[in-house]
Amino acid sequence: MKKQIFILSLIIWCLSSALVCANVPLMPVEDIVPGMRGIAKTVIEGDTIEEFNIEVLGVIGNDAMGHNILIKASGDVIDRSGGIAQGMSGSPVYINGRLAGAGGIRQSFYRSQVLLFNAYRQDAGSFK
Numbered sequence: 001m002k003k004q005i006f007i008l009s010l011i012i013w014c015l016s017s018a019l020v021c022a023n024v025p026l027m028p029v030e031d032i033v034p035g036m037r038g039i040a041k042t043v044i045e046g047d048t049i050e051e052f053n054i055e056v057l058g059v060i061g062n063d064a065m066g067h068n069i070l071i072k073a074s075g076d077v078i079d080r081s082g083g084i085a086q087g088m089s090g091s092p093v094y095i096n097g098r099l100a101g102a103g104g105i106r107q108s109f110y111r112s113q114v115l116l117f118n119a120y121r122q123d124a125g126s127f128k
Helices: 001-023 075-080
Strands: 037-043 049-062 067-074 092-094 097-106 114-121
Touching: 037 097, 049 075, 049 092, 049 114, 067 097
Parallel strands: none
Antiparallel strands: 037 049, 037 092, 049 067, 067 114, 092 097, 097 114
C-alpha cells in the first residue's frame, strides 16, 4: 500500500511539473482571496485524472517564508475517497482557470476536507 501511495504521489508530482513547464497561466498569491472557488485534479484509482471542487478559506504565510492557501475540498471524488487522502499531495489547484499551486498538507480538523496547498511563487519560478 505504501508503495502504491508513493507511486501515485510521484505521478501527481510529475503531472504538476509538466503543467508548470507547459506555460499554464498562473495565479499570483496576491490575487487569491477567501471565497474564491476552483478545482483540483488528482488520481484516485488507475490512471484516470479526476477533478474535485475547492473553496479558498484563507491565505497564510509571508513573502519571505512562502504562502499557503487553506482550502475546503468537496465533490464526488472527495466523498468516494473519504476526504483528502494520502497521495493527493502535489495535486494541481486551479482558480479561474489559472494554476494557483499544488496540494500540500491535509489538516484533520474539519472532516479531512481541509487542505493547505503551496502557492506558486512567480518571482521564484517554483513552488515553495
